[in-house]
Amino acid sequence: MDTEAGPGSLAPASGTGRPLPEADPALVAGWRAGGGELVELLSKVRERLGGVAAVRLGPAAAPTVLVTDPQAVQHVLARHPDRYVKRSHRARLLIGDGVLAATGAAWKRQRRLLQSQFTGVGMRRYEQRITGAARTTAARWEGYARTGQSLDVGREMRRFAVDAIWRSLTGHPVDDETERELAAVAAVATALPTLPADATDARGAVAADLARIDTVARHAIEAARSGAAGPDGPGLLHVLTDAAAEHPEYTDRLIRDELVTLLVAGHETTATTLTWLYLLLDRHPAAREQALAAGGEGSAGRRQALQALVHETLRLYPSAWILPRHATEDDTLAGYAVEAGTDLLVSPYLTHRDPELWPAPERFDPRRFTAPDGRPTHPGAYYPFGIGPRACIGLQFALRESTVLLEHLLPAHTPVFSATPTGTTYGITVRPDGPTPATLQPSRS
Numbered sequence: 460m461d462t463e464a465g466p467g468s469l470a471p472a473s474g475t476g477r478p479l480p481e482a483d484p485a486l487v488a489g490w491r492a493g494g495g496e497l498v499e500l501l502s503k504v505r506e507r508l509g510g511v512a513a514v515r516l517g518p519a520a521a522p523t524v525l526v527t528d529p530q531a532v533q534h535v536l537a538r539h540p541d542r543y544v545k546r547s548h549r550a551r552l553l554i555g556d557g558v559l560a561a562t563g564a565a566w567k568r569q570r571r572l573l574q575s576q577f578t579g580v581g582m583r584r585y586e587q588r589i590t591g592a593a594r595t596t597a598a599r600w601e602g603y604a605r606t607g608q609s610l611d612v613g614r615e616m617r618r619f620a621v622d623a624i625w626r627s628l629t630g631h632p633v634d635d636e637t638e639r640e641l642a643a644v645a646a647v648a649t650a651l652p653t654l655p656a657d658a659t660d661a662r663g664a665v666a667a668d669l670a671r672i673d674t675v676a677r678h679a680i681e682a683a684r685s686g687a688a689g690p691d692g693p694g695l696l697h698v699l700t701d702a703a704a705e706h707p708e709y710t711d712r713l714i715r716d717e718l719v720t721l722l723v724a725g726h727e728t729t730a731t732t733l734t735w736l737y738l739l740l741d742r743h744p745a746a747r748e749q750a751l752a753a754g755g756e757g758s759a760g761r762r763q764a765l766q767a768l769v770h771e772t773l774r775l776y777p778s779a780w781i782l783p784r785h786a787t788e789d790d791t792l793a794g795y796a797v798e799a800g801t802d803l804l805v806s807p808y809l810t811h812r813d814p815e816l817w818p819a820p821e822r823f824d825p826r827r828f829t830a831p832d833g834r835p836t837h838p839g840a841y842y843p844f845g846i847g848p849r850a851c852i853g854l855q856f857a858l859r860e861s862t863v864l865l866e867h868l869l870p871a872h873t874p875v876f877s878a879t880p881t882g883t884t885y886g887i888t889v890r891p892d893g894p895t896p897a898t899l900q901p902s903r904s
Contacts, residue, residue: 476796529839537847557720588626624725630689643668777843
């Protein structure tokens with residue numbers, strides 16, 4: 460990391476620390492004139508100035524601090540989350556006051572209630588439901604292979620992930636009508652980066668999709684409140700409705716917000732990761748063969764190798780490519796002075812592609828996660844779900860559902876793509892920018 464502030468440095472903030480190195484305004488002007496993606500600008504800032512640097516994203520804008528250095532990442536996200544807070548969430552229009560967007564005491568209460576559902580005994584409760592969704596997908600793929608019917612891999616991954624989270628929430632497999640209506644969740648999530656800045660105009664632009672989501676949520680909440688359990692027993696939604704008896708803040712609106720939050724976090728990110736994984740395996744078929752050769756069906760070696768496929772995909776395409784934070788007080792970050800009121804952008808995407816941390820960072824190599832010394836050990840070097848108290852509580856759920864699906868699909872069939880996306884869309888998640896049509900052929904393994 461470049462530790463010399465140089466002539467483009469900011470004036471020192473009050474308190475201790477060196478002045479932050481700042482990106483050349485000409486670099487920003489060129490980026491704006493070219494209409495490039497924000498990630499392209501931030502990547503150049505990191506390359507030129509290191510893992511902690513300031514950049515003014517507009518002519519009159521206050522400096523924003525880009526953070527990709529592992530120690531600085533850990534400082535911001537894990538060691539001092541009270542100094543670097545989330546002010547608002549880009550998805551608030553969709554998820555309302557759900558746990559992803561909540562702050563302060565409300566966030567602590569909501570996270571405490573949900574945390575136990577996604578660790579230890581709680582995760583074992585959902586194992587059967589995830590497996591049921593994977594078996595349904597595997598049977599559907601058998602049908603595609605038998606008839607030669609084409610499929611869209613991205614859509615198949617969304618169907619699986621929606622089914623897995625819906626079973627976990629309600630105890631019921633997702634039916635066709637509910638699945639169609641829940642497509643509105645992905646539609647709003649995709650539209651968020653392009654919506655008008657005005658909140659009323661933004662809501663109006665996606666009003667029809669929000670109404671569809673609210674209707675599905677209302678029916679699910681009513682069913683849970685009536686005590687009707689699904690074939691797998693009560694779901695996570697029952698935990699939320701039961702909480703309302705002791706915690707009046709769990710109104711129908713907050714339960715709706717938590718339900719939609721879990722739908723977004725529980726299916727959109729997993730589906731995107733699995734889609735990227737299949738695209739990467741298409742380009743690197745040897746990685747698939749190596750994973751299946753690591754052990755027999757159900758073995759620990761096979762599971763570890765499949766998890767490595769998922770982890771390497773998440774390294775290249777983390778669940779959230781950027782994590783905004785806001786400094787509430789003066790601080791010293793990696794030796795640099797940061798003033799209260801400063802906005803920061805912590806970027807897993809750029810940390811994961813830093814050649815000083817990850818040799819040949821653009822190369823897809825799952826052995827990074829199985830070989831001794833294959834990856835950096837600093838917790839701030841790999842954080843696809845964040846780190847610290849605001850790390851994604853669904854981490855274990857997402858990894859488990861991804862691994863279970865691969866256990867069912869990877870040994871049986873290989874998608875042969877008739878076309879693949881040529882670019883990447885950087886929204887709330889990092890998505891392929893087009894469809895993924897394919898047919899299935901029997902796997903050799």
